[in-house]
Amino acid sequence: xxxxxxxxxxxxxxxxxxxxxxxxxxxxxxxxxxxxxxxxxxxxxxxxxxxxxxxxxxxxxxxxxxxxxxxxxxxxxxxxxxxxxxxxxxxxxxxxxxxxxxxxxxxxxxxxxxxxxxxxxxxxxxxxxxxxxxxxxxxxxxxxxxxxxxxxxxxxxxxxxxxxxxxxxxxxxxxxxxxxxxxxxxxxxxxxxxxxxxxxxxxxxxxxxxxxxxxxxxxxxxxxxxxxxxxxxxxxxxxxxxxxxxxxxxxxxxxxxxxxxxxxxxxxxxxxxxxxxxxxxxxxxxxxxxxxxxxxxxxxxxxxxxxxxxxxxxxxxxxxxxxxxxxxxxxxxxxxxxxxxxxxxxxxxxxxxxxxxxxxxxxxxxxxxxxxxxxxxxxxxxxxxxxxxxxxxxxxxxxxxxxxxxxxxxxxxxxxxxxxxxxxxxxxxxxxxxxxxxxxxxxxxxxxxxxxxxxxxxxxxxxxxxxxxxxxxxxxxxxxxxxxxxxxxxxxxxxxxxxxxxxxxxxxxxxxxxxxxxxxxxxxxxxxxxxxxxxxxxxxxxxxxxxxxxxxxxxxxxxxxxxxxxxxxxxxxxxxxxxxxxxxxxxxxxxxxxxxxxxxxxxxxxxxxxxxxxxxxxxxxxxxxxxxxxxxxxxxxxxxxxxxxxxxxxxxxxxxxxx
Numbered sequence: 001x002x003x004x005x006x007x008x009x010x011x012x013x014x015x016x017x018x019x020x021x022x023x024x025x026x027x028x029x030x031x032x033x034x035x036x037x038x039x040x041x042x043x044x045x046x047x048x049x050x051x052x053x054x055x056x057x058x059x060x061x062x063x064x065x066x067x068x069x070x071x072x073x074x075x076x077x078x079x080x081x082x083x084x085x086x087x088x089x090x091x092x093x094x095x096x097x098x099x100x101x102x103x104x105x106x107x108x109x110x111x112x113x114x115x116x117x118x119x120x121x122x123x124x125x126x127x128x129x130x131x132x133x134x135x136x137x138x139x140x141x142x143x144x145x146x147x148x149x150x151x152x153x154x155x156x157x158x159x160x161x162x163x164x165x166x167x168x169x170x171x172x173x174x175x176x177x178x179x180x181x182x183x184x185x186x187x188x189x190x191x192x193x194x195x196x197x198x199x200x201x202x203x204x205x206x207x208x209x210x211x212x213x214x215x216x217x218x219x220x221x222x223x224x225x226x227x228x229x230x231x232x233x234x235x236x237x238x239x240x241x242x243x244x245x246x247x248x249x250x251x252x253x254x255x256x257x258x259x260x261x262x263x264x265x266x267x268x269x270x271x272x273x274x275x276x277x278x279x280x281x282x283x284x285x286x287x288x289x290x291x292x293x294x295x296x297x298x299x300x301x302x303x304x305x306x307x308x309x310x311x312x313x314x315x316x317x318x319x320x321x322x323x324x325x326x327x328x329x330x331x332x333x334x335x336x337x338x339x340x341x342x343x344x345x346x347x348x349x350x351x352x353x354x355x356x357x358x359x360x361x362x363x364x365x366x367x368x369x370x371x372x373x374x375x376x377x378x379x380x381x382x383x384x385x386x387x388x389x390x391x392x393x394x395x396x397x398x399x400x401x402x403x404x405x406x407x408x409x410x411x412x413x414x415x416x417x418x419x420x421x422x423x424x425x426x427x428x429x430x431x432x433x434x435x436x437x438x439x440x441x442x443x444x445x446x447x448x449x450x451x452x453x454x455x456x457x458x459x460x461x462x463x464x465x466x467x468x469x470x471x472x473x474x475x476x477x478x479x480x481x482x483x484x485x486x487x488x489x490x491x492x493x494x495x496x497x498x499x500x501x502x503x504x505x506x507x508x509x510x511x512x513x514x515x516x517x518x519x520x521x522x523x524x525x526x527x528x529x530x531x532x533x534x535x536x537x538x539x540x541x542x543x544x545x546x547x548x549x550x551x552x553x554x555x556x557x558x559x560x561x562x563x564x565x566x567x568x569x570x571x572x573x574x575x576x577x578x579x580x581x582x583x584x585x586x587x588x589x590x591x592x593x594x595x596x597x598x599x600x601x602x603x604x605x606x607x608x609x610x611x612x613x614x615x616x617x618x619x620x621x622x623x624x625x626x627x628x629x630x631x632x633x634x635x636x637x638x639x640x641x642x643x644x645x646x647x648x649x650x651x652x653x654x655x656x657x658x659x
Contacts, residue, residue: 017105024098031091038084041077048074215554217267219248219258227260236640239647241538242566245270249567255551262291263395266541266560269550270567272574272594277550278542278563279594279601289543289560293395293403297387297410298461319439320607322514325614328367330511332618335363340622342374344654349632352482352650356619357381357475363615364470368463369420369440370433380416383409384471387464388643410464417460439466469608472643474615476536477527479650481620484530484581486631486652491526491581496624498522503625512618520617525583527616531598532569533581534644539564540600568595628655 048070051057056067222228228244235244248257249270256269269278278286319325339359344350361381365371371380390406397404424440427433435445443459454462485492502516542561547554555561570578574595575585585591599606632651639647 013105013108017102020098020102020105024095024102027091027095027098031088031095034084034087034091038081038088041081041084045074045077045081048077215549215552216556217256217258217553218252219268221258221260221265225263227263227266229261229263232259232261233642236538236642239637239639241564241640242570245564245567246570256553261560261562262293262541264291264560266562267550267553267555268562268564268567270564271571272568272592273551275563275568275594275597275601278561279605282542283545285544285546285548286542286561287545289541291391291395291541293393293406294391296395296397296403297390297406298465319442320609320611322610325610326514329514329517329614329618331366332363332614333512335366336618336622338374339363340626344626345656347654349651349653352652353475353479353646354649356478356482357385357471359619360473360475360478360615361467361471363474364467367611368438368466368470369417369424370438371420380413381471383412384468387413388468388472389641391642413464413467414460417463418456421456421459421463439463466608469606470611470615473536473608473612474619476534476644477530477612477616478619479646480530480534480644481527481616482623482629482652483631483636483646483650484526484533485624486629488581491583492624492628494583495523495526495620499621499624502621512621517614517617520621522583523617523620524613525586527613527620528586528596529581529583532575532585532596533579534638535565535569535598536643537598538566538640538642563597565597568597571595626656628657629653630655 048057051070053070055070057070057073220228222231232244235241245268248259248268251257254270256267256274259266259268269275282288336359339355339362343355343358358378358381361384362371362374362377365377365380371377386402386405386409388406389402390404390409393402393406395403397407421440421444424433425444428435428441428444433441435441440459440463443454443462445453447453485495498520502512502519506512506516539562542563544555544557544559544561547557549555568574572578574592586596590596594601599609599612629652632653633648636650637647638644
């Protein structure tokens with residue numbers, strides 16, 4: 001009976017999977033159509049705006065054209081644009097629901113097979129009896145991908161079915177002749193499609209490049225599909241991410257080179273000139289772009305991206321501007337003191353990176369969403385490393401991959417944050433929370449130009465993004481402050497002297513304030529040198545929104561562009577002896593503009609820069625006041641995965657100062 005029940009359950013799950021997949025494809029096609037309509041309406045509006053208001057222009061109706069006044073056409077296109085955006089939002093909600101349903105069905109199927117490995121034989125029997133062979137199912141799946149010539153989808157399907165076939169083979173020790181032929185046919189078909197997908201990518205990719213080959217920046221695109229992604233990531237795993245950049249700058253061009261990363265054609269712009277170009281042309285020639293993995297981890301990222309970005313740009317400066325942050329300095333001081341009292345004091349040895357990650361996340365939870373319970377904050381902090389790794393992982397959504405772990409971790413945190421947002425709305429209505437309490441209250445009460453509040457899922461994803469930024473930037477930098485102060489006693493002594501002068505000026509129990517942090521000039525120069533040598537974010541991507549020329553090179557629309565901090569941070573043209581730790585580089589007017597870019601640059605510099613500065617300085621104040629220390633592993637390296645971290649977590653031996 002158990003076997004029959006499992007067989008029935010499999011048939012039901014399979015039916016739900018087929019039905020949900022079909023619905024999801026239908027919604028995705030509708031979204032693509034609406035995106036195309038929206039793009040056409042937007043481009044038409046842009047063209048119409050170039051004309052004078054009294055101009056009449058042609059409107060197509062079937063195969064005929066009629067003259068219409070410009071205002072009439074403008075109104076029609078604006079309505080079409082708004083209708084498309086509304087439809088896309090609705091379709092996105094449906095897509096997210098169906099994706100969640102599909103993930104649940106896949107989980108149910110996986111659990112069913114794990115509970116009853118013998119079910120694999122029954123699956124094969126059912127497939128043969130019902131005349132629905134594995135090979136036939138594969139052909140149905142592949143056919144849609146062949147029609148749209150989508151090699152990425154072909155590759156994903158092939159890999160997933162090969163893994164499924166491997167699971168079946170492993171689960172059943174013996175197969176009949178029919179079953180063996182089914183497995184052989186399915187395996188051969190999958191291998192064939194793998195080869196075809198690589199060929200399609202190579203053919204389409206190179207035919208596109210050859211259209212304008214003479215004008216593209218020099219470079220190489222590596223292997224089909226994966227490009228140079230492995231070399232790019234491996235250089236970070238080995239602790240020298242700048243090697244990937246400098247080798248190609250030397251071989252191809254110090255200004256720009258082409259490559260292929262994260263399944264995309266990419267032009268890397270180098271040096272201060274490249275940084276300035278990208279930072280100053282955002283939403284003119286380029287727009288921010290993230291790999292496909294980000295859209296899955298942050299679903300709201302796909303909706304009306306430009307509109308959402310403008311909302312964030314309008315909202316965040318109000319919270320992160322210095323006058324707003326001043327009142328948070330004493331709170332940062334209290335949280336930092338508590339962290340050192342709980343996690344450092346009384347310990348002979350500690351693993352630095354574990355503690356700085358805990359500190360940064362607990363502080364972000366307190367400042368952003370008013371979570372006072374450190375244990376709850378630490379409970380939430382667990383999945384964050386998986387999210388960051390998943391964001392820049394190759395987007396293969398299979399069990400056990402970094403990408404899948406990132407999705408699961410983000411969903412876990414998102415569910416927790418949804419409850420926090422709902423409770424905060426209740427507290428605001430009942431007067432138990434204040435509008436200026438934290439950034440969560442600020443987001444809940446924020447209205448855009450249309451006098452509309454943010455949706456809950458937008459708030460949750462934005463808070464999630466801020467927690468990631470607040471967690472990883474500061475946790476990495478504070479850990480490396482510990483590293484360099486341990487290695488350089490003269491630098492430690494300079495920081496210690498400055499911080500003790502500030503400490504002596506304070507009454508017993510008096511908390512740090514804004515004026516105290518403004519006196520930490522040498523400490524901030526030290527922190528900046530740490531940020532130069534080990535920037536928490538190596539760089540980010542942009543997408544060309546139109547064809548343009550850069551230094552004589554053609555950048556095609558749709559190509560991705562990438563800037564990397566190391567192209568200037570460790571470039572001896574801008575920083576002599578780039579590997580030397582030298583805080584004096586930041587004296588006077590400091591580095592040349594657009595060469596020191598740990599927070600980006602130009603009009604769209606990271607709005608959290610000032611928050612990070614306060615957090616790092618408060619941490620340094622309490623660190624050197626309490627301890628000296630030494631590294632337990634003197635030659636410990638650095639690993640970038642993708643954020644930088646000490647290879648072994650930076651274990652240190654603490655020597656508390658005598659009272």
